[in-house]
Amino acid sequence: MSPDGDRLAAGWYVGVGFDNFARAFTDTAYAGPLLQVAVWTFAFAGLSVLTAFGLGLLFALIxxxxxxxGRKILRTVFILPYAFPAFMSALLWRGMLNAEFGVINDWFFFGANLGWLSDPWLAKIAVLWVNLWLSYPYWMLVATGALQALPSDVSEAARIDGAGRWRQFRSITLPLLMISTAPLAIASFAFNFNNFTIIFMLTGGGPTFPGASVPLGSTDILISAIYQLSGVAGGRADYGLASALSIVVFIVIGIISALAFRQTRKLEDI
Structure with missing residues (x-):
C-alpha cells in the first residue's frame, strides 16, 4: 500500500517450482562442490559422534x-572444555593452529610450517580435533552417569561365569549403555550435522575449492554452505537455492533420526 492508501501493483510473478532443487543437482557450478560438501557433512557428523563418544566413554571407564x-579433581579438569563457549574455544584454537605463529607448530612440530587452516586435509583434521576437544566432556558426563546406573549383579554374575574384562564390556556394559545413550547419539549427530559455529569460527569453511565459481570450501558443511550461498556474508545472494538446500537438510535429518530411533527401540526390546 502506498502512503496515501492506494494499492500498488506487485510487479510480476515468476513460477519457480522445483527449479532451485534441480539446480543443486544439475547445475555444474553447484553440483560438484555441493556433492563434496554433502559427503564431508556426513563424515564430519559421524566421526564427531564416534570419536567423542569413544574418548568420553574411555575416560568415564577410567x-x-x-x-x-583424586578422580573427582581429574574429572573436573577433563570436563573444563565443556564449560567454555564453543565460539571462544574455536577462536582460541584458530590462533594456536596458525601456521606462522601458532603454538601447535612451535611446541609439537618443532616449528614446522604446517598449514592447519590452509591445507584441505589438515583443515579437516583440525576441525575434527577441535570438535572432539569440545565434545568429549559431554559424553564423559553421560557415560559416567550411565555406568553408575548399570545393575552390578549382571556384571558380578558374568565374573562368576568366568567372563574377562573385555567380554564383560563387549557383551554387557556396552549394550546396556547403548540403550540409554543411543538417543543422545542421534541428537548429537543432528547437532554436528548443523554445527555452524565450529566451522564458521575456526576455518570459515576454507580453504576454498580450487577453480570453483561458488564461495564454498573444503571444510564447509551444508549449513555453512547455505549461509555462504544466501549472500548474508556478502557476494552473490541466492536465497532460492539456499532455501531449497535448507529443506533438503531438514528432510535428511528427519529420515536419519526416524531410522535411528527405530533401531533404538529394537535395542530396548533386546
Whole structure:
C-alpha cells in the first residue's frame, strides 16, 4: 500500500517450482562442490559422534574406578572444555593452529610450517580435533552417569561365569549403555550435522575449492554452505537455492533420526 492508501501493483510473478532443487543437482557450478560438501557433512557428523563418544566413554571407564586417587579433581579438569563457549574455544584454537605463529607448530612440530587452516586435509583434521576437544566432556558426563546406573549383579554374575574384562564390556556394559545413550547419539549427530559455529569460527569453511565459481570450501558443511550461498556474508545472494538446500537438510535429518530411533527401540526390546 502506498502512503496515501492506494494499492500498488506487485510487479510480476515468476513460477519457480522445483527449479532451485534441480539446480543443486544439475547445475555444474553447484553440483560438484555441493556433492563434496554433502559427503564431508556426513563424515564430519559421524566421526564427531564416534570419536567423542569413544574418548568420553574411555575416560568415564577410567575415572569410574574407585581405586583411582583424586578422580573427582581429574574429572573436573577433563570436563573444563565443556564449560567454555564453543565460539571462544574455536577462536582460541584458530590462533594456536596458525601456521606462522601458532603454538601447535612451535611446541609439537618443532616449528614446522604446517598449514592447519590452509591445507584441505589438515583443515579437516583440525576441525575434527577441535570438535572432539569440545565434545568429549559431554559424553564423559553421560557415560559416567550411565555406568553408575548399570545393575552390578549382571556384571558380578558374568565374573562368576568366568567372563574377562573385555567380554564383560563387549557383551554387557556396552549394550546396556547403548540403550540409554543411543538417543543422545542421534541428537548429537543432528547437532554436528548443523554445527555452524565450529566451522564458521575456526576455518570459515576454507580453504576454498580450487577453480570453483561458488564461495564454498573444503571444510564447509551444508549449513555453512547455505549461509555462504544466501549472500548474508556478502557476494552473490541466492536465497532460492539456499532455501531449497535448507529443506533438503531438514528432510535428511528427519529420515536419519526416524531410522535411528527405530533401531533404538529394537535395542530396548533386546
Amino acid at each position: 575415572y569410574n574406578d574407585e581405586r583411582l586417587r
